[in-house]
Amino acid sequence: MAIRVLVVDDSSFFRRRVSEILEQDPLLTVVDTAANGQEAVEKARSVRPDVITMDIEMPVMNGIAAVRAIMQATPTPVLMFSSLTHEGAQATLDALDAGAMDFLPKRFEDIARSKEEAILQLQQRVKAIARRRAVVPPRVSASPGRPLSALAGERSRPLHTAAPTTPAPAVPGLERRSLPRRSGKSYQLLAIGTSTGGPVALQKVLTLLPANFPHPIVLIQHMPGTFTTAFAARLDGLCQIRVKEAQDGDQLRPGHAYLAPGGKQMMFEGRPGAARLRIIEGNDKVNYKPCVDITFASAAKTYGGKVLAVVLTGMGADGREGARLLKDQGASVWAQDEESCVVYGMPQAVAKAGIATESLPLPLIGEAIINEMGH
Template sequence: MAIRVLVVDDSSFFRRRVSEILDLDPMLKVVDTAANGKEAVEKSRTGSYDVITMDIEMPVMDGISAVREIMKTNPIPVLMFSSLTHDGAQATLDALDAGAMDFLPKRFEDIARSKEEAILLLQQRVKAIARRRPLIAPRSAALRPSASSSALDTAKAGSLASRSRSAPLGGVTPARQVPAPPIERKTAPKRTGKSYQLLAIGTSTGGPVALQKVLTALPANFPHPIVLIQHMPGTFTAAFAARLNTLCQINVKEAEDGDSLRPGHAYLAPGGKQMLLEGRAGAARLRIIDGNDKVNYKPCVDITFASAAKIYGAKVLAVVLTGMGADGREGARLLKDQGANIWAQDEETCVVYGMPQAIAKAGLASESLPLPIIGEAIVNEMSH
């Protein structure tokens, strides 16, 4: 049975264009359209749809308000279309906070190198989020950066300056064993007793909400640096890092070339670039480069994980969260070969069980964990 889609946009040209692209795939069927958010909300209550594609800026009711109403009454997976601007980034993040599952730039030429690639990507994204129940959590006004964010940053700085800066934990690397299938858990796993110096997290589709859930669970005195790789356009990562920084007790920033890795700080790889680690454990720095155009993802989880394996070896906890494809698998393999610990998000709580599934199927994940407990589990594993 074909996936039923509702296409929402105030432009009749764009509604027709999206409908034609989706209907090219026999697994997809556009069964209706709407010209504004109000129509979309009304149709979502009476129609039977598997996915809604939604514009952000529309008359009568905007896309963000529409998503919020749809999630209250009849949650349906929503794919947002947005502009690649600073304002577009802020609005897209608001839509994800409201419950949208994924987003794509409205200008298809911004997401692919050819028309055929753009068509395939849109079709794949719609199929990936279809029939996945949205994970709706209570939202608050704190999700939006405000004038109070600078005060929060000041408070963070004072907290970080007053805490003790202990040296990275040492320890003997345990002998590597043949990987066993990951164990699915509903409670945080027992601490392994491993010694760590770095937390590395990779994600894609569904990642913004997942990262927010994980990072807000970490305390201000988290004892290790954190590198974050989220598939996201370059105009979005600065806004996303700023938003996370307002929500988290740790410090979050968009990574810059030459940044020194500091405990309690998270560094988000800039979109359109590659992020590598160089130097030595305990005194590592970040390199931000353009990278090879033949690499599918910018940033790429595999590339950052591979560089972490060279610098930190066994002293890494790498976590792969929701996302399409298999980015992160080969980097995780290199980390595992060095004795590092690899976790994957479980299927039930993923928006798209692609990247974590690739890790699990390759026998690289020691744990397969539901999203709500991953932050707690990280603190338990790394903070002692």
């Protein structure tokens, strides 16, 4: 049966363009359109689509407020369309906090090298998130010193007052799951790779780590260059550890996380304990910029087996070959389990190849990392 999509945008041209692209796939059908967030909320209730594509900047009610209202009334997977600007990045991160599952740039040429590739990416993203159950974010109440603005007309929250609002999907039997037994291995680096669903997953994991976490952390999230600066700043405001967008020459320090900049590749040079980051321009022959495989492979060369690598939710198989190299050196490799992923692609690739030693639900991963590495 075809996946039923509601297309929301205040531009009639863009609504028509997105609808035409989606209708090219026999597995997708556009059941209705809406011109603003209020219409989207009403039609989500009446039409009951499987997926909603949503603009951010709209009259009457913007996309962030609409996502929040939809998640409370009729939870539905939402794909946001965003501008590749700093303001667009902040707004998109707010939409993901509100419950949206994924995002794409409104300028399709920014995500692909050809028109055909861009069309395929949009169709694949819609189909991928349609398979997952939307999750209702809890309501966030103001805390002393951290006021929250009224939600109805809110465009975006200031960076350092954001709060993690979207939990991982409910995991059946989680209350019966126990942490993996500590391996006793010696570590010098935590490396985490992710894509679709990653911003919320990373937030969930990193906010659990203590300020005195004893090792440096590297983060590889598939994300445009204009987004990684804002995302690193947001994580830094939420976490006890320090988080920054990685820069060429950064010396790796315990309790600090370094987010690979979008559009570039992150590697290591030097020796463990005194290693520095190398940030290089992305090669057009590599599909992902940043690429998990490249960073993991470089970690294997520099740190050998003294790495815990974690592969979180995401489309595709990026990270599998880098994780294989790490495991060959004696490193530990964990994957997020299927039930808690937005898209079980990257973790599945690692698990099916027999590389992952643990397959863990998202709510347990942060605590499991502390248990394994925090001694």
